[in-house]
Amino acid sequence: MIQPNLSADPILHTSDLSLGYPAHAGGRAFQAVEGVSLSLRRGGVLAVLGESGSGKSTLTRYLAGRGSEGDKSARIKLSGGTAHTLDVPLERLSKRGRNRLTAYVGHLAQDAGATLTPELNVGDVLYEPIVERVRNFDRVALGSVVAEMMDIVALPLAKLQEYPFELSKGQRQRVAVMRSLMLDPKLLIVDEPTLGVDALNRPRIVELLKWYQQRTGASMVLVSHDIKMLEALAEEVIVLQQGQVVGRGEINTIFRRTEHDYVRRLADALRSTAYDEIAEE
Numbered sequence: 098m099i100q101p102n103l104s105a106d107p108i109l110h111t112s113d114l115s116l117g118y119p120a121h122a123g124g125r126a127f128q129a130v131e132g133v134s135l136s137l138r139r140g141g142v143l144a145v146l147g148e149s150g151s152g153k154s155t156l157t158r159y160l161a162g163r164g165s166e167g168d169k170s171a172r173i174k175l176s177g178g179t180a181h182t183l184d185v186p187l188e189r190l191s192k193r194g195r196n197r198l199t200a201y202v203g204h205l206a207q208d209a210g211a212t213l214t215p216e217l218n219v220g221d222v223l224y225e226p227i228v229e230r231v232r233n234f235d236r237v238a239l240g241s242v243v244a245e246m247m248d249i250v251a252l253p254l255a256k257l258q259e260y261p262f263e264l265s266k267g268q269r270q271r272v273a274v275m276r277s278l279m280l281d282p283k284l285l286i287v288d289e290p291t292l293g294v295d296a297l298n299r300p301r302i303v304e305l306l307k308w309y310q311q312r313t314g315a316s317m318v319l320v321s322h323d324i325k326m327l328e329a330l331a332e333e334v335i336v337l338q339q340g341q342v343v344g345r346g347e348i349n350t351i352f353r354r355t356e357h358d359y360v361r362r363l364a365d366a367l368r369s370t371a372y373d374e375i376a377e378e
């Protein structure tokens with residue numbers, strides 16, 4: 098079995114990658130990602146943008162090693178090309194291989210705050226990924242990291258005793274983002290971490306991710322249309338439309354120099370920070 102290479106550089110790369118969903122429940126097979134080639138340097142931050150349905154979640158979930166998670170209808174099927182994360186080829190990922198890889202690759206699924214285990218209090222929700230994987234861990238050291246994170250996202254420590262149903266939507270989402278950092282991922286892949294979070298609390302999530310990136314030098318893939326988040330973290334952007342890359346470049350130049358009509362419209366919408374409008378177009 099190929100072991101994840103923690104010094105891999107680029108930390109992930111794809112070549113002509115195509116992904117889809119097999120036919121299910123009478124529906125036809127669907128091609129969600131087509132011919133995507135990308136590379137992320139170790140320590141780099143890549144943002145993935147595109148309208149609703151353009152393939153962002155499919156691409157990032159696959160790159161996070163979670164392509165075969167969920168029920169049958171949600172499993173992502175490779176239909177062409179190659180992808181490597183931490184030098185592990187994703188097309189031949191056994192269950193054990195996936196467990197090894199995902200120990201180092203954090204993934205925050207879209208709307209993760211809504212799927213926190215209802216029976217666990219916030220403290221247990223946060224510690225669960227560690228308890229599941231590491232037999233002996235330093236509770237004191239981890240406790241102070243948790244306290245620091247709670248402070249950054251402005252959650253009082255008393256919240257550790259509360260259950261997800263006792264929290265607001267924005268508080269649940271902050272807990273989910275903290276949880277995605279608990280295993281100290283070398284690569285963090287987050288899908289719309291601030292979507293649905295109010296304007297006051299969005300910057301707290303941005304701050305937390307920035308803190309994590311500076312503290313650990315981790316690489317990140319951000320699916321986000323939050324202009325503050327993009328400005329604070331992203332170096333490079335790719336823009337997807339109907340599963341294909343239609344724009345890519347450095348964050349400060351891509352939106353200014355583009356010839357592509359869709360990328361220009363996206364840039365205009367981002368300037369007025371109107372992701373909801375983009376999603377509804």
Ligand SMILES: Nc1ncnc2c1ncn2[C@@H]1O[C@H](COP(=O)(O)OP(=O)(O)OP(=O)(O)O)[C@@H](O)[C@H]1O
Pocket residue numbers: 118127128129147148149150151152153154155156170171172207
């Ligand atoms: N389980 C599935 N079976 C069949 N098609 C699917 C499945 N999941 C997603 N799709 C389709 O794949 C395409 C890409 O979906 P994906 O969720 O990756 O897009 P997205 O850019 O992340 O969208 P959003 O911003 O709305 O989350 C969409 O057309 C979607 O309908």
